[in-house]
Amino acid sequence: MNIYRTRAGLRHQFRDVLNFYYPDCLDTAVGGYVAQLDERDGHVYDTQTRHLVATARGVHNFSLGVLADGPHWCRYAAEHGLQFLSSAHWDDDRQGYDWLLEGRTPTDRTRYCYGHAFVLLAAARALQAGIPGARGELERADRVLEDRFWDSEYELYADQASSEWDLAAYRGQNANMHVCEALLAASEATGEPRFLERAYTVANRFTRDVTQATDGLLWEHYTADWEPDLSYNEDSPRHQFRPPGYQPGHHAEWAKLLALLADHRSEPWLLERARELFDAAVDLGWDDEYGGLYYTVDADGEPIVADKYGWVHTEAIGASALLSRTDDDYLEWYDRLWEHARDHLINPRYGNWYERLTRTHERDGPNHGPAVEPGYHPLTNCWLAMRVLEEAPAAFDSGRC
Template sequence: MTIYRSRDGLRHQFRDVLNFYYPACLDTATGGYVAQLDERDGHVYDARTKHLVATARGVHNFSLGVLADGPHWCEYAAEHGLQFLSNAHWDDERRGYDWLLDGRTATDRTRYCYGHAFVLLAGARAYQAGIPDARAVLERAFDVLEERFWEPDHDLYADRATPEWRTVSSYRGANANMHACEALLAAYEATGDDRYLDRAYTVADRFTREVTSATDGLLWEHYTEEWEPDLSYNEDQPRHQFRPPGYQPGHHVEWAKLLALLSDYRPAGWLRERARDLFDTAIDLGWDDDHGGLYYTVEDDGEPIVPDKYGWVHAEAIGASALLSRDDESYVDWYDRLWEYAQEHLINRRFGNWYERLTREHDRDGPNHGPEVEPGYHPLANCWLAARALEDDPDLFETDRERRD
């Protein structure tokens, strides 16, 4: 039985991840965060590059630290990052968030829905945590998403635009809409404003039930302007960093998590049924029976395309299994199994942070030393969700007293 069925176990892992990034991540000279920490020993390999997603995720992480009664410095760290996000990343002339900075100088101003969704998420969690000016960040990000990316003819968001907003790409992506749904749910939790919940429900319903009917309910990643699946997209680049071809078990479990959360606020029976279906599909297609763990990308019959094991995939599966366990105790077994796998292979035993990627056989082939976008966001978010699930139904989990006894 895993130690992560207890509040103490989850709190310990949560703080380990925060402690890996703090205080090294604080850029006190330029502002914002230094996200490029080597996952093996924590040394900074790039102190200049500031990625919009990494900045927003950092604000989210430290805001969760406040909400989870974490270390006292979480509030300062969240406020520090939020100020940089709302000033350095924001292009006031063109009214959008810059994608990539060198220090405080924009080097890529492409407008990504994905990035703006994470700003909305950061603003929502910071507002929940009582960070000053967070509500303004939340509302500004939502306004940009609605005015620039929302397509009412499709009830989904477009993917990206040029810096001056003159041209919107014909590419349509599942990932941007998934994270927009996540951020909208957080905005609803923070504010109680139904417009965020309504939009989250619309995106979830449209994508996970209607769009995916073209691929027998499986979640394809890449679409045309009319939201038809582009099955040949990047087929010659199976290891593309952000947009690989194939089906991703990790996104199936991530959507399962979001549908389970959405069902807490909307009494629609299909939500939990579809959540279970997506989680079960991820396991059926993606679990490596020989070496353990979930593949990164697969064909529709489960044949692996990229058999690597990513930390974020398993963190999301943990969060999803915790939430699904509230209705079906069989998912507790997967919760345990996933934590055991993470402990054995994915968690750095020295520092407690999670490795980004392993080979199928769990070898580390060297860190990715490009611009960082994952400063512990997935394990922190899903530790927090697991703790919420424990509070909702403590009988499904071992209590702290039982563990001590």
């Protein structure tokens, strides 16, 4: 039996990830989180860098810890991070969130929609958890996204701007996906219908309309008028944030979001498209020889970057858990993904997830850098699986293993 079909197994994994980061991630001198912990043994390799996304994800993670009745220190840790997010990262003169800090000093004030989306997500989860100041932060992040990034002509979000709010021409899938995620969380936290309506609009526009140009697959990079830029970064296949190709992980992630939207909307296309996108993720991305999902592929499923990323597999786990509520076939993928993660991607000593492995599941480096992944993906998808187990326990019935 897959232990991750049980509450105990999921909670154990959830707490392992939280415990890996706490208390070493808290900085009581500078403030905020030290997110740069070595994934092998947890030692801190950078005490000063503060990345907007890492800060926001930390607030989100510890807020989920509160919501999931996790360790008692989750509330303090969430409060600690939210205070830093709302003060050090916020640029009151230019009304936006700074991307990168050294201590409390801004070193990169580029305005990324992606980063602002994570602030909205963090504030929404913090509001659900009852963290002081969360509502004000949610309203502020929502206002910036609406006033600065929303493009009413295309009904999608722009991607980035200078510190003075000059918009770049580039448009991207990833920012819109994470705004959709944040809007869903804001809807849950506030009960305001407008958040759900906007999430639906973005999902409909991107996963149905925009993808018509690429035969239903999710391309990552676009021009200012939302035409696929198929040559974008074609000479940089390992670009950290904007690689070329199709990403199986993002197909699974959108499948997850559509399945969540289907909990609130009755349109049949939501679950139909969610299944299509998940099926595309595993059909194109699964490595039949070594197991696991590739990072990027071409339209025929040939790998461009064959590395195996932890976040890709956690998103597929969350999507398969949600889809299993209406189709037993997705339980097979849920079990297979957890098996692969247990064998290769989860640190056997601490329970945190490795960021990246080679195709044959070897670690090719320390995976250090300012833009780290502080447990947001495994925590989010463990939490979703726990919700499925609690709300629809028959979906994980061990008799169907």
